[in-house]
Amino acid sequence: MPRIFDIIEWADPNPKELVHRVPERGSGDFRIGSQLIVRETQAAVFYRDGKALDTFGAGRHTITTGNIPLLTGIIGLAFKGETPFKAEVYFVNTGDFLDQKWGTQTPIALRDSEIGRVRLVARGTYSMHILDPQTFVTRIVAGRGYYGTRDISNYLRSIIILKLTDLLGETMQKRSIFDLAALIEEISAGTRAKVREDFEALGIGLKALYVEAISPTEKTAEAIDEASAIGAIGDMKSYVQKKAADAMAAAASQPGGGTAGTLAGAGVGMGAGVGMGAAMAQTIASSMQPQAQGGAATIACPKCGTANAATAKFCNDCGAQLKGSVVCPKCGTENAPGAKFCSNCGQSLG
Numbered sequence: 001m002p003r004i005f006d007i008i009e010w011a012d013p014n015p016k017e018l019v020h021r022v023p024e025r026g027s028g029d030f031r032i033g034s035q036l037i038v039r040e041t042q043a044a045v046f047y048r049d050g051k052a053l054d055t056f057g058a059g060r061h062t063i064t065t066g067n068i069p070l071l072t073g074i075i076g077l078a079f080k081g082e083t084p085f086k087a088e089v090y091f092v093n094t095g096d097f098l099d100q101k102w103g104t105q106t107p108i109a110l111r112d113s114e115i116g117r118v119r120l121v122a123r124g125t126y127s128m129h130i131l132d133p134q135t136f137v138t139r140i141v142a143g144r145g146y147y148g149t150r151d152i153s154n155y156l157r158s159i160i161i162l163k164l165t166d167l168l169g170e171t172m173q174k175r176s177i178f179d180l181a182a183l184i185e186e187i188s189a190g191t192r193a194k195v196r197e198d199f200e201a202l203g204i205g206l207k208a209l210y211v212e213a214i215s216p217t218e219k220t221a222e223a224i225d226e227a228s229a230i231g232a233i234g235d236m237k238s239y240v241q242k243k244a245a246d247a248m249a250a251a252a253s254q255p256g257g258g259t260a261g262t263l264a265g266a267g268v269g270m271g272a273g274v275g276m277g278a279a280m281a282q283t284i285a286s287s288m289q290p291q292a293q294g295g296a297a298t299i300a301c302p303k304c305g306t307a308n309a310a311t312a313k314f315c316n317d318c319g320a321q322l323k324g325s326v327v328c329p330k331c332g333t334e335n336a337p338g339a340k341f342c343s344n345c346g347q348s349l350g
Contacts, residue, residue: 008044008063009037010091018130018149019141020091027086036061041095043133047142048087055134090141092133096207100126102157107217108165114176115224119217122164124188126209128156128199135203156199160209163194168214177224180214187211302339 008030010020022028027048038044038058046053046068054068103123112118130136146152167190171183180187192209199206216224297310303320312322326335326349328342335343342349 006031007035007037008089010039010042013039013042013091013093015093015095016097016149018093018097018152019137019147020093021141021147022089022091027088030063030085030087030089032063032085034063036063036089038091041093043092043094043130045090045092045134045137046087047090047137048085050142052134052138053087090133090137092130092136094130094133096127096129098127100128100153100156102126102160104161108161108168110168110172112172112176113174114178118172118177119220120168120177120214121217122161122211122214124160124209124211124213126160126195127207129205129207130203131200131205132203135201137203139202156204159198160191160195163198164191164211167191167194177216177220184211184214187214 008022008028010022013020036044036056037060038056040058042058044056046055101123102125104121107119107121109117109119140146140152140155146155164187167187171187175183188209188211191211192206195209196206215221298307299310299312299322300307301315301318301320301322304315304318306315306317308316308322314321326339327333328335328345328347328349330347331342331345333342333344335349339349341347
């Protein structure tokens with residue numbers, strides 16, 4: 001038999017719970033004259049057939065066709081207010097929800113003005129409260145079917161990430177990842193302004209929002225560290241030699257490293273490491289602008305990575321030809337002889 005509710009209340013509210021439905025499933029049978037008890041920091045929204053009937057604030061309320069005018073058309077005057085009517089009640093927690101966490105689940109891919117493309121992760125906190133319980137129930141709970149706090153929080157987090165991504169895309173057009181630390185407050189304020197309008201459309205008031213950190217992914221950080229190491233050493237050839245020396249030292253430190261066989265094996269690995277290092281050096285050198293050495297412009301050898309004077313025609317280390325550069329048809333950048341892609345914009349050089 002259907003249950004008829006004479007007292008409607010959320011008796012044991014959880015301070016972390018945003019909304020509570022009575023009954024939990026289906027529609028409830030509410031008798032005209034039933035008592036509705038709404039506690040402080042609560043609001044009760046009656047809902048039926050996809051339409052909000054009325055919203056009640058804190059206090060004790062007697063359900064009549066007078067305080068819910070839409071009930072007149074539902075039950076009819078012939079029943080004299082005695083018959084139950086089917087509806088559901090959503091109790092909404094109108095208190096403040098502080099220190100709500102948000103963060104990116106997947107990295108944000110962006111263009112960087114200095115190092116090309118980067119992948120970033122971000123995290124932060126926000127505080128909010130239910131500003132309009134009826135709008136909140138209509139747009140979020142009944143409209144989307146999100147009853148659990150986790151589902152609602154995930155939906156709100158998706159809005160924050162969307163607005164942050166849009167703002168970072170605008171910011172990174174003229175700036176680099178290295179500028180973000182000095183822009184955290186501005187990014188927080190911009191994201192807060194973008195999010196507030198969307199939250200208010202859902203009946204939610206945004207009290208505060210902060211971006212605590214924006215950082216590169218592990219792979220992006222490794223690429224930045226490699227580029228920094230090259231700059232600290234001075235040139236690509238020295239960098240490759242240092243990597244080779246480190247590899248030999250590591251091989252020699254292994255058990256049996258002093259034997260001829262082990263050293264021979266290490267030598268094979270060393271040769272492979274040097275080859276890989278040279279290839280990496282060539283790739284990185286082709287993607288970076290010529291560096292000044294001793295105050296003079298230089299050009300990197302496409303074969304061994306050695307820095308040569310900008311006026312040199314042949315490499316002073318391996319003798320490879322330096323002139324005859326390939327001009328990018330898209331951006332006009334001069335690239336090393338034999339380059340397949342532009343080091344500035346990535347355009348295929350055919």
